[in-house]
Amino acid sequence: MTRHRPDALGGRAAIVGIGATEFSKDSGRSELKLAVEAVHAALADAGLTPDDVDGLVTFTMDTNPEITVAQAAGIGELTYFSRVHYGGGAACATVQQAALAVATGLADVVVCYRAFNERSGRRFGAGVQQREPSAEGTALGWNLPFGLLTPASWVAMAAQRYLHAYGLTPDAFGHVAVTDRRHAARNPAAYFHGKPITLADHAASRWIVEPLRLLDCCQETDGAQALVVTSVERARDLPRPPAVITAAAQGAGRAQEQMTSFYRDDLTGLPEMNVVARQLWRTSGLTPADIDVAILYDHFTPFVLMQLEEFGFCDRGGAADFVAADTLPLNTHGGQLGEAYLHGMNGIAEAVRQLRGTSVNQAGTPAHTLVTAGTGVPTSGLVLGREG
Numbered sequence: 001m002t003r004h005r006p007d008a009l010g011g012r013a014a015i016v017g018i019g020a021t022e023f024s025k026d027s028g029r030s031e032l033k034l035a036v037e038a039v040h041a042a043l044a045d046a047g048l049t050p051d052d053v054d055g056l057v058t059f060t061m062d063t064n065p066e067i068t069v070a071q072a073a074g075i076g077e078l079t080y081f082s083r084v085h086y087g088g089g090a091a092c093a094t095v096q097q098a099a100l101a102v103a104t105g106l107a108d109v110v111v112c113y114r115a116f117n118e119r120s121g122r123r124f125g126a127g128v129q130q131r132e133p134s135a136e137g138t139a140l141g142w143n144l145p146f147g148l149l150t151p152a153s154w155v156a157m158a159a160q161r162y163l164h165a166y167g168l169t170p171d172a173f174g175h176v177a178v179t180d181r182r183h184a185a186r187n188p189a190a191y192f193h194g195k196p197i198t199l200a201d202h203a204a205s206r207w208i209v210e211p212l213r214l215l216d217c218c219q220e221t222d223g224a225q226a227l228v229v230t231s232v233e234r235a236r237d238l239p240r241p242p243a244v245i246t247a248a249a250q251g252a253g254r255a256q257e258q259m260t261s262f263y264r265d266d267l268t269g270l271p272e273m274n275v276v277a278r279q280l281w282r283t284s285g286l287t288p289a290d291i292d293v294a295i296l297y298d299h300f301t302p303f304v305l306m307q308l309e310e311f312g313f314c315d316r317g318g319a320a321d322f323v324a325a326d327t328l329p330l331n332t333h334g335g336q337l338g339e340a341y342l343h344g345m346n347g348i349a350e351a352v353r354q355l356r357g358t359s360v361n362q363a364g365t366p367a368h369t370l371v372t373a374g375t376g377v378p379t380s381g382l383v384l385g386r387e388g
Helices: 031-046 064-073 086-101 151-167 170-184 201-203 269-285 300-312 319-325 345-357
Strands: 014-021 053-057 080-084 107-116 207-209 221-229 241-253 292-297 368-372 379-385
Touching: 014 086, 014 107, 014 345, 031 064, 031 221, 053 064, 053 086, 053 292, 064 080, 064 345, 080 086, 086 107, 086 221, 086 241, 086 345, 086 368, 086 379, 107 345, 151 170, 151 269, 151 300, 151 345, 170 201, 170 319, 201 319, 207 300, 241 345, 269 300, 269 368, 269 379, 300 319, 345 368, 345 379
Parallel strands: 053 080, 053 107, 292 368
Antiparallel strands: 014 221, 014 241, 107 221, 241 379, 368 379
């Protein structure tokens, strides 16, 4: 059943602190150490201490249990702890979970975190190396024997169909890569700081899995990001302007699989993100015209184009031209293509910076920012806004 009414969560909680480690290819320390550093940085940014925290939310793929992070970070009793599934699709949902806890009184201050050594340790881009039998893994069993072993190969199937359906060439994906790298070039925290690219660079980069080139694929990163969520009322007494959670949503589509939803009637869109989009618009009362900055999950460039279309920023098949026109500030931190691949959590932090007016690629004085989480999997999204 699809929801046809707004939910009651919007406007009841806010992000009041953001903190991260450096983003690198070899952190030289444990994932637990990274998590604690990011949590402490986010709390310091919020003007709070570990003693203020009574809730923690992370991803199922995170190796740092909530109670372990609490102990290592000096946090005491927890009244709320939660993990969200489906990799990068969980990013915005961690904030939704935190907001639900705050809005219902289950916790007062909740920290969301994600930490991994994804470059020096487990590299997701290496694909499936070994997998225990499970119901969840059944769908992959139909694809792995035929060579579809990596995330790039799974996305390439949908990307090829998208190009065919709309009469496009792989060059259409280059606009996303160039935009991200332009912003990353001006961001000192980005791995590709000072390294913009051109459409010619994109077209010259080697094939990974046709129609995806190297510059269509996000990097792999070591690092951590944390976010602090509390009530809007309490946020007024804290040092930073709050980023109010205007709307938050999760979504899974019909015939949903993890990255291999190839048996849907149409492969040219992202139904899971459409579920999220409809609920965000219902709850916020906003439309695409009200969004001042969009931070869209960019593990692969084709899915950025599809997201723009699912949210209604442009017509189907028209997203490449929309990005080329540069009418909507997009991934102003450099995205996962340019800043760091951190399962989208660094994108949420950038949306907060935009509302605070502290982004290195500040887009005026935005009133509303849109953030999305991983695509091709059950996913999530946020609309963040200024108070008042």
